[in-house]
Amino acid sequence: MSGSSVEYRRGEYRKSAARREQILEAAFAVFSEIGYTASSVSEIARRVGMTQTGVLHHFKGGKTALLRAVLDRRDEQAQAIIAGKRGIEFFRALPEITATQLDKRGMVQAYRMLSTEALNPEHPAHAHFQARQRVVLGGLETAFREAVEDGDAEPDLDAHAAALSCLSMTEGLEVIWLTGFDVDMVADSRRHIQRFLTTEL
Template sequence: MAGSTVEYRRGEYRKSAARREQILEAAFAVFSELGYTAGSVSEIARRVGMTQTGVLHHFKGGKTALLQAVLDRRDEQAQAIIAGKRGADFLRALPEITTTQLDKRGMIQAYRMLSTEALNPDHPAHAHFQARQRLVLDGLEKAFREAIEDGDAPSDLDPHAASLSCLAMTEGLEVLWLTGFDVDMVAESRQHIQQFVTAPL
């Protein structure tokens, strides 16, 4: 009897996890197509064949919680690639992140749309994007400092200026790519970072 109860709970947990995943995918699609402001929980619910109440059972913070989960998903994948890396190895991994996202145009488009909407200080994702930009810049600056220490970058390199340049380049390339320009984001990203370091990327 006890074994049956445990198996039942495991089955229910798997169903709940699968349902949550479906909702996240639908939220991602809705935010990609409509943006956060125009996207609605009712539309997300419609796409997964649920009621709004059912969706909110899995995401009790409502639309804001769904947005945060979508944003966190993208950042977690990127963090996994650079985890534990320093200096030139960290910088070498950055184009790899872009590589993993080339078949996820919708995700990149959603992120660009949401980041633009979030320029409004009242937007629920404003703080997230502010913190993310700071995290990226700090990570880049740290990696460039480490590259200098390891002899993989010129001693007179300005880590802060290099970090700003790399972030601006990456975000600009994404916009051009989404607009339809023939852009090799991986190659261009690697080439841009390479100009700041002597270690081959």
Template sequence: MAGQRGEYAKSAKRREEILDAAFTVFSRSGFTGATVSEIAREVGMSQPGLLHHYDGKLAMLEAVFERRDQVALDILSGRRDLEFLRGLVEISRRNHEKRDLIRLYTVIAAEATNPDHPAHAHFQRRFDRVVSGTEQAFAQAAELGLLKEGVTPRDAALSSIAQTEGLQLLWLSGFNEIDMAEGARLHMQQFLTVEL
């Protein structure tokens, strides 16, 4: 039994190393330009060895983004209304320390707007989840009387997400003075009757 645990730990460590290599290659080449053989070379494995852990390039990409999204999910777990919105601000604050990951996300999210892109469904699901969660938080704020009159939770959610994504793009483009967390907070603040 101890041997199996040791093998599991080695396998889990190897999978993390593969994801680190996939992140490096995707950052350098984008999803379309990256190859499984390039990722295998980056991690120092054979292609069949790598495919033993992940069944292809898309599976690795999804795992890279799931690892990123898990941090956000942990921050938002159990939060409602204003606390959920404050969690979104915290995610923007942490993203400031992850420029390469944000760049990768932005490039591949843009590539995946093409319905034929292999990651299109993944990003569609992700955006649906983000919009739904943010809309629900604004709706909960409305139930507490904290949403300004005339503001719909859906519009507030879409506007807030668009603003956050846009700030990230500007920041990546060299506008380093941008404080993404404060920008997100100020933007969401305009929809609320209380301080966020």
């Protein structure tokens, strides 16, 4: 294969990746503004100056595939921050995830709106959000158990109760922040987590 052919393919791949990002951003905006149920692939296509067929070329599963991709991208960014971290280091990384959201208020609000809409068991994202909550809760519980094992928490700590408390607090704090109250989500979430640990975060 000639060098020019390789460069051409690389260029096409970059263009395709950039186009997918544009489509995902438009999909997120549409889902945020009018909700998933009322949205359409044609509206998403219109916003990126493409045909509906062009959008479906990149996302063959249509609107459902777009929704999954939008949700997965946000979760992947968070996972990258805590990947490979154990116990106390896991908890030290959590506020960093919150910090990355502070300048993305619109995105956080859209995600919250989608999660609320997905409370309907018939919603295509219902299983995603349900699974996500289980993963988050499980990750917190595991980290609390590791903190106990490493001497960073009291031996009698109820890891499940602590995990549930922290998840509930951060979810609620996010809603309060979106409502317009002057809260420091990073400091407040760190302070709440610290209640269950004996080592300083």
